[in-house]
Amino acid sequence: MTHIITISRQFGSGGRTIGKEVAKELGIPCYDSELIEKVAEDSGFAHEYIREHGEYAAQTSWIARTLNAGAGLRESNQDVIWVAQRKAVVEVSKKGPCVIVGRCADYILRGKADLLTVFIHASMKKREERIVRVYGESDEMPEKRLRDKDKRRAAYYKFYTDIEWGLAKNYDVCLDSGKLGLDTCVDVIKQLYLKKSEQTEK
Amino acid sequence: MTHIITISRQFGSGGRTIGKEVAKELGIPCYDSELIEKVAEDSGFAHEYIREHGEYAAQTSWIARTLNAGAGLRESNQDVIWVAQRKAVVEVSKKGPCVIVGRCADYILRGKADLLTVFIHASMKKREERIVRVYGESDEMPEKRLRDKDKRRAAYYKFYTDIEWGLAKNYDVCLDSGKLGLDTCVDVIKQLYLKKSEQTEK
Numbered sequence: 001m002t003h004i005i006t007i008s009r010q011f012g013s014g015g016r017t018i019g020k021e022v023a024k025e026l027g028i029p030c031y032d033s034e035l036i037e038k039v040a041e042d043s044g045f046a047h048e049y050i051r052e053h054g055e056y057a058a059q060t061s062w063i064a065r066t067l068n069a070g071a072g073l074r075e076s077n078q079d080v081i082w083v084a085q086r087k088a089v090v091e092v093s094k095k096g097p098c099v100i101v102g103r104c105a106d107y108i109l110r111g112k113a114d115l116l117t118v119f120i121h122a123s124m125k126k127r128e129e130r131i132v133r134v135y136g137e138s139d140e141m142p143e144k145r146l147r148d149k150d151k152r153r154a155a156y157y158k159f160y161t162d163i164e165w166g167l168a169k170n171y172d173v174c175l176d177s178g179k180l181g182l183d184t185c186v187d188v189i190k191q192l193y194l195k196k197s198e199q200t201e202k
Numbered sequence: 203m204t205h206i207i208t209i210s211r212q213f214g215s216g217g218r219t220i221g222k223e224v225a226k227e228l229g230i231p232c233y234d235s236e237l238i239e240k241v242a243e244d245s246g247f248a249h250e251y252i253r254e255h256g257e258y259a260a261q262t263s264w265i266a267r268t269l270n271a272g273a274g275l276r277e278s279n280q281d282v283i284w285v286a287q288r289k290a291v292v293e294v295s296k297k298g299p300c301v302i303v304g305r306c307a308d309y310i311l312r313g314k315a316d317l318l319t320v321f322i323h324a325s326m327k328k329r330e331e332r333i334v335r336v337y338g339e340s341d342e343m344p345e346k347r348l349r350d351k352d353k354r355r356a357a358y359y360k361f362y363t364d365i366e367w368g369l370a371k372n373y374d375v376c377l378d379s380g381k382l383g384l385d386t387c388v389d390v391i392k393q394l395y396l397k398k399s400e401q402t403e404k
Binding site: 010119121166167168169171172173174175176179180184187188191192195 | 212321323325368369370371373374375376377378381382386389390393394397
């Protein structure tokens with residue numbers, strides 16, 4: 001089975017940056033925007049729309065959709081994206097060892113690949129500093145942006161996987177990037193991956 | 203500030219064994235039974251009683267105690283043990299670098315010491331195998347024993363700290379000892395501790 005690292009992360013925790021660096025140091029691809037490209041091709045939705053709806057429960061249509069779920073109405077856009085995303089994740093997983101950031105890849109690939117599942121988080125304060133530094137200021141307070149993103153990502157994950165997002169027991173390793181630093185997180189993940197590969201080869 | 207590793211763990215995950223090994227390799231003490239000794243001296247309760255009530259919500263008196271909480275009744279045994287335990291944890295933390303297993307040490311020492319907070323967990327299946335191997339068979343099915351222990355430990359933690367037990371965001375590092383293996387967990391914790399000490403000394 002292919003060795004794959006999946007990285008779930010809180011918004012603003014630097015999980016994407018960590019994933020890219022791990023992949024670079026291990027010399028394997030990191031799928032993130034590439035996945036969005038694939039989903040865009042398959043679903044016909046625009047990149048930006050997928051970026052927003054491929055991991056976050058919609059703010060407005062969420063209740064409406066849940067209420068309509070049993071009424072035999074046509075699939076929501078979010079469901080169409082979920083199906084295309086699922087297909088894209090399975091496709092890239094077949095190409096060989098890689099890092100996949102987000103997209104519920106840990107759930108989608110469960111039992112289909114040899115996974116090292118990672119969750120990256122950080123305190124509200126550290127994440128506030130980071131999003132202002134990386135994405136710039138916005139009209140909304142950083143804390144409100146983060147709380148909203150956390151809530152919607154957890155709701156999305158729960159809806160499609162029926163698993164609680166961010167519970168330690170659902171991941172092989174969880175790291176506080178704010179406390180440990182991004183470089184240390186990269187080191188730990190790399191070491192665990194190399195050890196895992198060694199053991200499988202034995 | 204003193205560097206201290208706190209290890210919270212699911213019952214049967216091998217967290218205690220990992221803690222002892224980390225301490226041994228780092229050449230620092232690991233407090234677990236020693237803490238129980240101290241609490242016993244202070245509170246006057248028997249060791250076995252403390253082992254059971256110092257981390258687990260009581261099965262029978264739990265509801266009764268909650269209902270009575272506002273009624274000005276005398277402190278429960280559990281509260282007396284909590285106070286003695288808290289004192290014992292603070293006391294050992296002042297002696298120098300160490301590993302402390304369980305006893306809500308992560309919460310008790312927050313802000314009082316330089317902590318590396320660890321949570322160790324494993325799948326039900328792996329923990330079942332382990333408790334039968336380590337503690338032997340019992341009349342109760344292993345899964346029932348584990349579910350009961352998990353529930354009572356989480357309830358105890360929540361009651362005294364008001365923090366959810368086992369949420370990734372509450373720890374610096376969480377590791378699945380069943381997936382990664384005990385030795386790998388020891389390595390990761392040791393490396394993180396050494397890196398942390400290095401950084402603080404700079």
